[in-house]
Amino acid sequence: MDNKAIQEQRMREYFIQATREILKGEGLRGISVRNIASKAGYSYATLYNYFKDVKELIFECVQDFQDECEEMVQSEIQNTPQGLERIKAITMAYMKYFIQYQGIFELFFLEGVVDMSGKKPTIELIVTFLDRLCESDWEYCISQNQLTKEQAEIHKAELRYVAPGLLLFYLNRKHPESYNEFKALSERQLNFILKN
Amino acid sequence: MDNKAIQEQRMREYFIQATREILKGEGLRGISVRNIASKAGYSYATLYNYFKDVKELIFECVQDFQDECEEMVQSEIQNTPQGLERIKAITMAYMKYFIQYQGIFELFFLEGVVDMSGKKPTIELIVTFLDRLCESDWEYCISQNQLTKEQAEIHKAELRYVAPGLLLFYLNRKHPESYNEFKALSERQLNFILKN
DNA sequence: TAATTATATTAACACTGTTAATTATATTGT
DNA sequence: ACAATATAATTAACAGTGTTAATATAATTA
Numbered sequence A, B: 001m002d003n004k005a006i007q008e009q010r011m012r013e014y015f016i017q018a019t020r021e022i023l024k025g026e027g028l029r030g031i032s033v034r035n036i037a038s039k040a041g042y043s044y045a046t047l048y049n050y051f052k053d054v055k056e057l058i059f060e061c062v063q064d065f066q067d068e069c070e071e072m073v074q075s076e077i078q079n080t081p082q083g084l085e086r087i088k089a090i091t092m093a094y095m096k097y098f099i100q101y102q103g104i105f106e107l108f109f110l111e112g113v114v115d116m117s118g119k120k121p122t123i124e125l126i127v128t129f130l131d132r133l134c135e136s137d138w139e140y141c142i143s144q145n146q147l148t149k150e151q152a153e154i155h156k157a158e159l160r161y162v163a164p165g166l167l168l169f170y171l172n173r174k175h176p177e178s179y180n181e182f183k184a185l186s187e188r189q190l191n192f193i194l195k196n
Numbered sequence C: 001t002a003a004t005t006a007t008a009t010t011a012a013c014a015c016t017g018t019t020a021a022t023t024a025t026a027t028t029g030t
Numbered sequence D: 001a002c003a004a005t006a007t008a009a010t011t012a013a014c015a016g017t018g019t020t021a022a023t024a025t026a027a028t029t030a
Helices: A002-025 A033-040 A044-049 A054-059 A062-076 A084-100 A102-110 A120-127 A129-143 A149-173 A179-195 B002-025 B033-040 B044-049 B054-059 B062-076 B084-100 B102-110 B120-127 B129-143 B149-173 B179-195
Strands: none
Touching (some): A002 A062, A002 A102, A033 A044, A102 A149, A102 B149, A120 A129, A120 B149, A129 A149, A149 B102, A149 B120, A149 B179, A179 B149, B002 B033, B002 B102, B033 B044, B062 B084, B084 B102, B084 B149, B084 B179, B102 B149, B129 B149, B149 B179
């Protein structure tokens, strides 16, 4: 009954933890059912007693990685003044996290989902992540009459799509070639978006 | 000698043609070495006499798909006046093409490349594609003093990253849910970018 | 026509995710 | 405490994947 639920959650956690480690290390390409199970200390078939398939398992990691990313963002924007400047800093730190852990970028944005059943909340988590990170600052801008609600909505969306776009080209197509170029390019584009 | 080169190119074309058909139909998920070879009328191992691996083969299709996409774009912007408005129309048609052929979007932007050796020109083709589609219109805007060269560069980049970003969320994360919403959202964002 | 070269094919390897059958463990009733 | 039952973990198997080596077939040359 309750014991069973506790034990089941513990087992799930073993597999999730193993998956997290692989994703942070070798990335999505390093993931395999046998790989995960071995790291968790169980046979590969045991995994299917706790997850319906391997995709359900890896999407379980999203929340944890978002927490970790948010931590990194917070530590990087310590002394940045509220408002547009901080939105820029948050977005830069957000992208920096995914560059550090390319596998997590792949999980968040590239990994395909065939049947969305049950994964909708996780997808929503991913889609709204940057919005949530910047939420208080957008509200600040609106309260200071720097932006109308409608303008803020457009700016918000612009960041939401530009950031993964930039990451997609840099991580997946090596364009631009160096991190410094990427950083300069990103700052240029963010300045453009937030200047209006 | 020369005959040999002709025959070799013919063989390559058989495999490329088969790959194109699969990509347009079932998409990237339908691709497999045995699948391609069967469609081409050869055994799977024969493929390796003409391509070093399957990734080299599928990247050979990029140029053809770009030609096809450009054709579709041209036919959709017939009566659109030169300049910013046409840039918007081109970008919308560009996105429409990838929505029609999701597998080609995956090939262009999502498909991973481990060793870039030899694929650099293809990657460059992909990265600069939208820029090239809009090139004459950007030049028109500059010649009309609507934009400086530097401003045009920023706008160009903005489109370059926003379009795949929008497609990534829509095709890979079903966000927004309907095509009409996607279209409205895209137009909103494109208007924002090109209004400044 | 015979020997040689080039090309295509099959067999095999090491993987992948997933399911069914089997074994081991834990829980229950007596 | 022991036997019967339910639960959970394991191995075996299946149908795939990309790729390479060995083999068979076709074409070319002497």
